[in-house]
Amino acid sequence: MVKLLSLVSLLVALPASVLALPSTEIFHHRITIKFQHQVEPVKSLTVIKNTNDEDSEDLRLIQTAENKPAVWMTESEIWELFRQRVKFMDITDYEDLGKTFKINNGKTREFPVEPKFQEEVTPFLADLTTKYMQENLEKFTSFRTRYYKSRSGASSSDWLYEKIADIIATAPDKNVVSVRKFKHNWGQNSIIARFNGTEPNKENEVVIVGAHQDSVNMWFPSFGSAPGADDDGSGTVTILEAFRVLVKGGFKPVRPVEFHWYSAEEGGLLGSQAIAIEYEKQGRDVIAMLQNDMTGYVGKKPESFGIITDYVDPQLTVFIKALVEKYAKIPWKDTECGYACSDHASWRKAGYPSAFTIESEFHDSNPYIHTSNDVIKNLDFNHMLEFSKLSVSYAVELSHI
Numbered sequence: 001m002v003k004l005l006s007l008v009s010l011l012v013a014l015p016a017s018v019l020a021l022p023s024t025e026i027f028h029h030r031i032t033i034k035f036q037h038q039v040e041p042v043k044s045l046t047v048i049k050n051t052n053d054e055d056s057e058d059l060r061l062i063q064t065a066e067n068k069p070a071v072w073m074t075e076s077e078i079w080e081l082f083r084q085r086v087k088f089m090d091i092t093d094y095e096d097l098g099k100t101f102k103i104n105n106g107k108t109r110e111f112p113v114e115p116k117f118q119e120e121v122t123p124f125l126a127d128l129t130t131k132y133m134q135e136n137l138e139k140f141t142s143f144r145t146r147y148y149k150s151r152s153g154a155s156s157s158d159w160l161y162e163k164i165a166d167i168i169a170t171a172p173d174k175n176v177v178s179v180r181k182f183k184h185n186w187g188q189n190s191i192i193a194r195f196n197g198t199e200p201n202k203e204n205e206v207v208i209v210g211a212h213q214d215s216v217n218m219w220f221p222s223f224g225s226a227p228g229a230d231d232d233g234s235g236t237v238t239i240l241e242a243f244r245v246l247v248k249g250g251f252k253p254v255r256p257v258e259f260h261w262y263s264a265e266e267g268g269l270l271g272s273q274a275i276a277i278e279y280e281k282q283g284r285d286v287i288a289m290l291q292n293d294m295t296g297y298v299g300k301k302p303e304s305f306g307i308i309t310d311y312v313d314p315q316l317t318v319f320i321k322a323l324v325e326k327y328a329k330i331p332w333k334d335t336e337c338g339y340a341c342s343d344h345a346s347w348r349k350a351g352y353p354s355a356f357t358i359e360s361e362f363h364d365s366n367p368y369i370h371t372s373n374d375v376i377k378n379l380d381f382n383h384m385l386e387f388s389k390l391s392v393s394y395a396v397e398l399s400h401i
Contacts, residue, residue: 090268130381204256211235213266225372234296242391253399272343296379299364313353
């Protein structure tokens, strides 16, 4: 005879992050609960999963390390990796990334030793404000989830696109800056905003500032509450504010500069891989790429930039530190985040110089990500503003090299 769990026993068995969901959410969606035979009530809960997403048996090719072969996995196996905090790239459609085109033929790109364009950078920095960052993040986190396969994930992307278009509408010269949707087959678009360069012979070159727009609840990916205030709403509005002041100030770079908001980072860097492989096949010369992923949380240690030192371009990373020292008010700390920990990894795999800055040393970063508790009240907008300063100075300085 199968014992039935009482409502109380079921609630006790659920993870704390699930209990943070509205009560109607838990019981108004299809949830599969398997019970073992003749066991104690709390221990009898063995599987809770969202049948709308994780029950899919479509296999995906997943890579978890550079020195290990990729493995075919089901959706449920992938999400179990995610919950165990194993970082990965879903290379199912991107096995050729890094194999098509090498602009430098293996040569190391040289970056400046120190910043040289303070007179151009400083006026832009003076216009940065937390006001728009907070307003934009409040709206961005109002979507129940920005999961890349969800309707609200598509809606949040549409809102972000319109916000960027509104900023461009205020540009002194609208021929300089533009925005486009980079469409994917899962519904949520990536977004690319571009400043055209002034020198025609550098038209094939590009400097990239990036963040990812999607969020996820690791327990219920397709419908669980995932405000994603820090991961990566913070990075999204951080570079949006940098973009705003550059547009308002009439930024005209020597070579093109692009701002990217990637879809489906949480699904295995899918959006950034799609764009990187397209640029690679087109023979685009990506001068440098900087990722902003989680810029708002201040942990237990003194406030600082976390500068990622593994799986990045070392020369570009040295220059990023020099920019922090010149233009920001807080120091930097070296830290590591492992393989495929954000979208910079897609550009590195394509053979382009990439770097990654995060809110703190990695072990002191936000503990609430991927849950319903990743909310604005845990963030510091003044801390985020320091990252906007970095994005502005990076865009201006590297537009000249």
